[in-house]
Amino acid sequence: MDISRLRVDGKRLRSSLEKMTEIGATPGGGVQRLALSDQDKQARDLFVQWLEEINLEWSTDEMGNIFGRRRGKKDDLPPVMSGSHIDSQPRGGRFDGILGVMGALEVLRTIHDRGVETERPIVIVDWTNEEGSRFAPAMVGSGVWAGKLERNWVYGRTDIQGKRFGEELARMGYQGELPARRWPVHAYYEYHIEQGPILEREGKTIGAPKGIVCLHWYDVYLEGTANQVGPTPMEGRNDALCAAAEMILKVNALPAKMGGHMVATVGEIQNEPNSRNIIPDRVHFTVDIRSWDDDLALRAWEDVRRDFESIARSRGCPIRIEETWRVEHASFDERLVKQVLNVAQMLGYSSHSMVSGAGHDASYMSQVAPTAMIFVPSIGGRSHVEVENTRWEDCEAGTNVLLHCILQSALEE
């Protein structure tokens, strides 16, 4: 058998994705499978049933990460690993995360059907709670496994109803005995939708990110002086919402000012007392800054922070700033990234070098193993929304790239 002619079954891949879409389907055509929810459990049950159908030994660790293992000829060698996550955003899309799990499954089904033997074992993984939308922060399954987060701290995180991560994990029935502790991995591939418009704009099928941008989160709190709007002259007002509006525009203008493909966003705002005839006296908003260049992101923050302070002074609105979270940029393994591009070329798919603007489990994995990602286009660049979509032929193309990347790495001695 000429292994280079092997291809995945695009119809079977689509059918598996569609079955997963039924679990937690939303009226708007998306899915809602929040981490550790009943929908997460139901999707996991189906996933492990499919693992068993191709004779994979599966296990789950104390973080609920699920690993399915296919033996290699030299079974003691560090395995090739691939996967992503089954959990979704609230009212999220049908592809984010699950495509990487179903893609790796389709790869293993293809290898199984053809009886391909590899030197190294291959491991498929579903990482617990990548989204972080029910239990913050994100990527905790891979984070604990990679030794970057502390298990008991994660167990203690609560959702909006006050339910604890640890208890919800036990309730769901996927809390294993196995310690969530990294083992040597020869290569880690994560297959994912792009979640941005670049591939579509460039007209390319396969994206090979060289890594993931850094991520800085800030929380800004402003105080104003509340007052009935009618009898309070404009002079002497301390309007916290006006101060916030000026700051939001400064954040929005930051990337153009700093250059370097940075993005900067205010996604969340709370205004108090939020009554149409009272001058706002308490505003909280968030700032999200991302860049491939950690220093540039820091300089941008220092720049906008000075603007914030001067706006706060001139509006008479005291400001408090929290530096909530900073993740440095993650560089993927150069050899593996090149391999993704080469495989795409070999298979006749157009490809594009890029960076990932979104965080992924691959971020933690890249700190402990050679790592690369494979992206396919998001229609309209939309993700984290119900209309998130990717063409079925692109899903198949990305899975074929994943197949040959895994095979090449698994055949290495």
Add this chain to the structure above:
Amino acid sequence: MDISRLRVDGKRLRSSLEKMTEIGATPGGGVQRLALSDQDKQARDLFVQWLEEINLEWSTDEMGNIFGRRRGKKDDLPPVMSGSHIDSQPRGGRFDGILGVMGALEVLRTIHDRGVETERPIVIVDWTNEEGSRFAPAMVGSGVWAGKLERNWVYGRTDIQGKRFGEELARMGYQGELPARRWPVHAYYEYHIEQGPILEREGKTIGAPKGIVCLHWYDVYLEGTANQVGPTPMEGRNDALCAAAEMILKVNALPAKMGGHMVATVGEIQNEPNSRNIIPDRVHFTVDIRSWDDDLALRAWEDVRRDFESIARSRGCPIRIEETWRVEHASFDERLVKQVLNVAQMLGYSSHSMVSGAGHDASYMSQVAPTAMIFVPSIGGRSHVEVENTRWEDCEAGTNVLLHCILQSALEE
């Protein structure tokens, strides 16, 4: 008895206000008695108990307005009427509205104690939902009574939880059989805190507004394109919150641009999905414009509306605007306003001619009856906040002015 030497009991007035403060008291020293809430009902129960203690016949109409009536010698003559509202802002102050109700009550208690007989009947009133902060718009009790708003339309208004005004009114138990339809009124006086800084700044005790500025309320709805912030470049974003921020600053700059002591405010904003890593795709905010000059306010709106449309276009965020409410400026009755100033002088209080920047039930009343208001100073000009405050001696002074205005009008044949 020399009626001109009659004075109210300042201690009793204070004690009644303090008992009302206990109903819906907030930790920050204010009150929260939202319209048609359990706290509104509790305060009404206490109010009607007090009405009964001085033998007033009370009734409630289909809008929940409560009227307490004291007979006159010529009981068929149109009555003198006075009152305000019991409902408050969320986390509001201890004086707004309730001072006018407790003030009128203290006047009637004083008249009752001394057995004063008046030619005309005197009616004390609590108007339903003056604030409009739970159910928009404001002043609906007096608005329907004055024939300016339609009862069933008001019944259908909903609060943020979707509860309907009509059902909440019935639930509270103050929906009477009496039609909410105006009857002839000889003179209407409303006693209120100023809610602005003018009297304090001028060092005067009594304010006599010549009327109320016009009030325009608008609701603006913006649509953007939600997306994961990381992978979505700045170019091509449709960020509804950035569009709103630009618009908020345009509103804030409007009074300086238009002149004429106008005020313009954005007090309320809702942002969706309000997640720190998703670009906002739905923003709603309010605009409040007030001026003594109705035309100037309209021209200002047309001006800022053009700005809104151009911002919406350049940000690629479709805009929808609702012209929610317009109340023209209200001119009070010249003779009654002069009477307030004269009474203040007779009682030895300093006084000041001014306009009211806040809306009041007196606005609708002035359209159907000779109307005047009596203001007392707000410390620091603060209102609609928990720290809202007025000196007790000023509360007493205003009530004495109210007493003699009511007496003079009620003695007129």
